[in-house]
Amino acid sequence: MQLTVLGCFGPYPRAGQSCSGYLVQEGDSAVLLDCGNGVLSRLRYYIEPWNLDAVVLSHLHSDHVSDMMIIRYAIMVKRYQEPGPALKVYAPADPQSEYDRLAYKDFVATYPVTEDTCLRLGNMEITFSKGAHPVLSHLITIQSGEKKLVYSGDTEYFPEMSQRIKGADLFLCEANYLREDIQKGHVNHLAAYQAANAALEGEVKRLVLTHHHPDRNQEHSLQEAREIFANTELAVADKQYTL
Numbered sequence: 001m002q003l004t005v006l007g008c009f010g011p012y013p014r015a016g017q018s019c020s021g022y023l024v025q026e027g028d029s030a031v032l033l034d035c036g037n038g039v040l041s042r043l044r045y046y047i048e049p050w051n052l053d054a055v056v057l058s059h060l061h062s063d064h065v066s067d068m069m070i071i072r073y074a075i076m077v078k079r080y081q082e083p084g085p086a087l088k089v090y091a092p093a094d095p096q097s098e099y100d101r102l103a104y105k106d107f108v109a110t111y112p113v114t115e116d117t118c119l120r121l122g123n124m125e126i127t128f129s130k131g132a133h134p135v136l137s138h139l140i141t142i143q144s145g146e147k148k149l150v151y152s153g154d155t156e157y158f159p160e161m162s163q164r165i166k167g168a169d170l171f172l173c174e175a176n177y178l179r180e181d182i183q184k185g186h187v188n189h190l191a192a193y194q195a196a197n198a199a200l201e202g203e204v205k206r207l208v209l210t211h212h213h214p215d216r217n218q219e220h221s222l223q224e225a226r227e228i229f230a231n232t233e234l235a236v237a238d239k240q241y242t243l
């Protein structure tokens, strides 16, 4: 299984960068996790959007979905030239108004995701568990054989988190904050030290921090996390991980 970082900033990008988007490939299967602004242009270095097996959205905040509004045009234009199936998009159906915007004519088909959903794409099995965020956001687990990738989506810390990520080979975790933000009472996202605590308790093998604050030096996040969990690194656009 291969993970490629396409965009790793939120809630808005640094100059020349993109918000959340991660390509996961296993064998002949390819799934895009989240589709924030700027993701489509980076995706095309690796795969064309009409060749994706599915898009899976953690939640419906704009920094995770806004390029869906553009991908649909790419699928439409392609399908006018070459008939084929709709792009499948799996997402929480809440907020309903945001969910309803995702489907597009015969070109993009949507399927609601809950904690009971289990998707099978090639050798990948994809499951979901609720995070803690102002809108319904899922942690997404992709299992392929012995290998396990967990993506946090957006979430603040919650006690069961370490159980949800147990034994992951790679935990791709948002770390929008630093400890000082949590001390000031900021909510809805994780600080780097909280991601690291979860990684430690969850006995994951590797922690990759993402959803970077666009106007801060990410080395502070890295340092904060590494004090707790040494095998931490920063997501960087175009970086690839093989599990």
Ligand SMILES: [Zn+2]
Pocket: 059, 061, 133, 154
């Ligand atoms: Zn969010």
